[in-house]
Amino acid sequence: METLQKISRMPLGLTLPAFAILLAVFGIPIVLLFLTSLNAPAFSLVNYQAFLRQPANVRVLFQTIEVSAVATAICVIIGYPTAYLITTASTRVRTALLVLVVIPYLTSLLVRTYAWIVILGDRGLINNLLINLGLISSPLPLIYNRMAVYIGMVHIMLPVMILPLVSVMLGIDKSLVAAARSMGARPLAAFWRVFFPLSLPGVRSGSVLVFVLCLGFYITPTALGGLRDALLSTFIAAQVSSSFNMARTAAAAFILLGIAAVMLSLIGLDLSGTQGRAAQPVQKLWWSWLPSFGTLFLYLNELTAPYRAKRWTTKLYQAGTDRRWPMTIGTLFVVLVMFYLLFPSLVVIVMSFSNGTFLEFPPSALSLRWYRSFFGDPSWTGAAWTSVQIGLAVAILSTIVGTLAAYGLSRTFPRLRSFLTMLILTPITFPSIVVGIAAYLGLLNLGLIGTKSGIILTHSVGAVGYVVVIVSATLANFDQRLEQAATSMRAGPVQTFTRVTLPLIRPGVIGGALFAFIHSFDEVVKTSLVSGLSIRTLPLKMWEDIRHEIDPTIAAVASLLVLLPVLWLIAIYVTWWRSRPRALRALPDSGA
Structure with a gap:
């Protein structure tokens, strides 16, 4: 308990697990990778x-x-x-x-x-x-x-x-x-x-x-x-x-x-x-930068001022113009954009129910043939179960580490918080192939290439950043006076966090966990570099089949993956609205 109280007085201590993973898997390897590109210790640009x-x-x-x-x-x-x-x-x-x-x-x-x-x-x-x-x-x-x-x-x-x-x-x-x-x-x-x-x-x-x-x-x-x-x-x-x-x-x-x-x-x-x-x-209009025409334009602008004033008075009391055409064009444009975004996924879902040897749209006959092919093939179900296991592990690890880091960063100085947050988000902003190569070098030194632990750590490098962003956004609207009130009523740091803070930020924590799971479940590039030949996740299995042969079973798998974001949004909606009364009920109990 004394250790927890000391950590609570040093908010930056809560960020240590996040930075430990970041440095071991990405930070130190990326520096070594840069030195390798310079042929260190010779240091040349060859x-x-x-x-x-x-x-x-x-x-x-x-x-x-x-x-x-x-x-x-x-x-x-x-x-x-x-x-x-x-x-x-x-x-x-x-x-x-x-x-x-x-x-x-x-x-x-x-x-x-x-x-x-x-x-x-x-x-x-x-x-x-x-x-x-x-x-x-x-x-x-x-x-x-x-x-x-x-x-x-x-x-x-x-x-x-x-x-x-x-x-x-x-x-x-x-x-x-x-x-x-x-x-x-x-x-x-x-x-x-x-x-x-x-x-x-x-x-x-x-x-x-x-x-x-x-x-x-x-x-x-x-x-x-x-x-x-x-x-x-x-x-x-x-x-x-x-x-x-x-x-x-x-x-x-x-x-x-x-x-x-x-x-x-x-x-x-x-x-x-x-x-x-x-x-x-x-x-400043673009032509006012031209020295030869700037003065002339200002002079003409002054000459037309009375005309514009008269025109403004006339237009002021006119009936509004017909806006039906702009509204119709705007509505049509938005519909086309939404069609462009959603139609490809809908095509895959419809084609997944085809009974033919090849995919066709619309299907000549409806069948669950390719779904049975997916659930009956051990290579597909094994890859899916591996992805689920890795995704759950990444979600748990990233949520715990990312929530602690976000909580600690919210208690630090603004400038230091911005700098440390930028460091945590670095793996998200870097190209995925660069992060994958750095993670390969880091896991190679740790002896974790081709292991589930290595893949979990690699995915967690990016997933922690997503959790930090989402939980930090939730903490930005959190009233710290509630914690001070609980502390004044002799509540310890752990009790204050579990009884007051956590119920109020629970939607952000669950949202970060779900986002971390989806981030891990969809990862291909970094997984292909660090998995070796012994572990095959569902995205890797799909990617191999897409490159070598278009197996209609992929359509069934793809249609199932389309449901993930829908379930994600439903979970966020339910969590967000149900957490409000729970949090309110938790406040009176926090002083007990």
């Missing part, structure tokens, strides 16, 4: 020079940047109007649309990639439909090209762009736009001069997040792209599987990491800036 001297490597490097930038731009073009229309909807419609965005975000990346293989393949949905309609005589090359890569990557990253935008847009004071309208600004002018500058922090944060994640994409480009569409992560994975030259592989990994770091430093530095500062650079 590995980087060898990489850049090969034209094929440089082409893959620039191709990675190009694909990531284009995918990010498409996500901005589609995601911004979608987020804007979601924020302008009523509360119930907005909630429903956000749920529809979150469901594909939480759905397995492997399942969504497999869905596009089923849709775009030579015997896929689109080609079969066009052939049956007599529009084409042979399948179109819709897959294994750059366009298929963009379709798959944008589909996976679009929720990552929409959610930060919605979060920022909901915080914008709508009365500012109304004030601009009341002063004679047209709707479009009020949007560009007021609303859009205030939403730029969401655009920047979403763009940086999408771009960095796209840099580390491995599954989707490999499954949907051709040989000419390989990205740097694919190149690194090929090096690991063929000739594991640690120095060359480390150099390629840190080049990929360097691109992400440069992007974060260039665009991500002002992510914490206020909305007012974000609006200042945009308030």
Whole structure:
């Protein structure tokens, strides 16, 4: 008990388990990996020079940047109007649309990639439909090209762009736009001069997040792209599987990491800036920077001031314009985006009930054949049980460690808290292939390669970050005076935490645990590096079958995995609403 009381007086002590896992599995290995890339202790750039001297490597490097930038731009073009229309909807419609965005975000990346293989393949949905309609005589090359890569990557990253935008847009004071309208600004002018500058922090944060994640994409480009569409992560994975030259592989990994770091430093530095500062650079029109036309424009602006004042008085008492067409177009746009996000998963679910040897949409006959194939095949059920075991272990470990870390960080100074939180979130922001290689090196030193314990530690490195984020958000709304009241009534640290704090933050803890489980259950890249050949999880089994043969059993597995995010949301909803009366009942008892 005395030890617990001492730890409670030093909040940073609660973060020690999280940092111990982080340092052992990722922190120290990533430093050793960097030193290996420099040929320490000789310290030379020969590995980087060898990489850049090969034209094929440089082409893959620039191709990675190009694909990531284009995918990010498409996500901005589609995601911004979608987020804007979601924020302008009523509360119930907005909630429903956000749920529809979150469901594909939480759905397995492997399942969504497999869905596009089923849709775009030579015997896929689109080609079969066009052939049956007599529009084409042979399948179109819709897959294994750059366009298929963009379709798959944008589909996976679009929720990552929409959610930060919605979060920022909901915080914008709508009365500012109304004030601009009341002063004679047209709707479009009020949007560009007021609303859009205030939403730029969401655009920047979403763009940086999408771009960095796209840099580390491995599954989707490999499954949907051709040989000419390989990205740097694919190149690194090929090096690991063929000739594991640690120095060359480390150099390629840190080049990929360097691109992400440069992007974060260039665009991500002002992510914490206020909305007012974000609006200042945009308030000045672009042509006012031209010295020869700036004065002329200001003069013409003064000449037209009386006309604009008269026009404003005239427009003030006019009836509102017909907004049916803009509303119809906006509704149609949102419906198309939701269709794009949800339709691939629905196609896989429907195809999983097919009775044919090959997948077809719609199925000629309904059957549970492929579900029986899944549950009757020991290789599938064994892999699924292994994933469940690892996922539960990761959820338990990450929830305990992450909750303690979040609780300790919430009691530290703001600057120190921000720095330590950034360190814990580092494995999430780094490309997955880089984290996997570092974890491989760390587990190799610990002798845990090819063991369940090694996979659990590897998954927990990222899962702890998710738990810390979710629990910290819950603790941000927690009133610490409740703990002080319990302490003043002679409650110990453990009793205060279990009787007062934990009941109030329970929704965040359970949400973090479920998110950690899904993160582990969906992991492919890092698992493939540290599992060796002895352990096969369900995602690894699916990935091997997708690469070698399209077994219709995968459709049944994918349809079952689609249910996970739905169950996740239901569990969060039930926990959140039921925890409120429990927490309220716990408060009077806390002083006993």
